[in-house]
Amino acid sequence: MKTSDKVVFVTIDDGAEKDPKFVEMLTDLKVPVSMFLTRDIVKDDYGYFKRLQALGNHVHNHTVDHAQLSKVPPEKQKSEICDAQAALTQQYGTPPLLFRPPYGDGANTPALNTSVQQCGPRAVVLWRESMQIHDMQYQAADKKLRPGDIVLAHFRGPKDLKGETMTQMFGELLARIQEQGFAVARLEDYIGAPAA
Numbered sequence: 001m002k003t004s005d006k007v008v009f010v011t012i013d014d015g016a017e018k019d020p021k022f023v024e025m026l027t028d029l030k031v032p033v034s035m036f037l038t039r040d041i042v043k044d045d046y047g048y049f050k051r052l053q054a055l056g057n058h059v060h061n062h063t064v065d066h067a068q069l070s071k072v073p074p075e076k077q078k079s080e081i082c083d084a085q086a087a088l089t090q091q092y093g094t095p096p097l098l099f100r101p102p103y104g105d106g107a108n109t110p111a112l113n114t115s116v117q118q119c120g121p122r123a124v125v126l127w128r129e130s131m132q133i134h135d136m137q138y139q140a141a142d143k144k145l146r147p148g149d150i151v152l153a154h155f156r157g158p159k160d161l162k163g164e165t166m167t168q169m170f171g172e173l174l175a176r177i178q179e180q181g182f183a184v185a186r187l188e189d190y191i192g193a194p195a196a
């Protein structure tokens with residue numbers, strides 16, 4: 001995202017971990033996040049993410065079942081996006097504005113761009129840094145954040161974080177961002193509202 005502000009954007013994917021303490025944490029800290037949800041990973045508890053949505057956070061499309069999109073035929077690619085778009089729109093009351101392909105796979109291919117356009121999301125969003133457990137993986141060789149970077153994190157719990165909780169991981173993420181002098185801004189504020 002192009003900006004000269006010293007901000008980064010935090011995106012959280014999939015939706016496996018549904019830790020109530022994370023809702024409390026975001027309620028207290030008021031840090032904006034963007035959620036890229038996979039329908040079949042969140043459908044057992046859509047309500048959890050409604051609590052995060054109620055804090056002003058937006059829900060975006062991350063397919064039906066986390067398929068690797070370059071490996072599936074075009075019809076399946078389209079249903080992965082369109083069916084998730086329909087379910088998330090129904091649950092969260094507003095159509096997801098953005099789409100992120102699982103693993104970033106298939107991004108910038110004409111087939112995927114066409115499917116995304118037909119299903120409704122306005123843009124495909126990837127990432128620059130990826131949060132692990134204690135620190136981020138950087139694409140930049142100097143391991144420094146740049147203004148407007150999009151950071152990828154996941155709804156993950158102790159099973160995937162070597163015993164750390166979602167809130168511990170997120171606390172470390174915020175510390176890594178702040179110690180580089182950056183603030184977290186809301187991605188959707190910088191993207192702008194779609195034309196009506």
Ligand SMILES: [Zn+2]
Nearest residue numbers: 013014102103
């Ligand atoms: Zn994912």
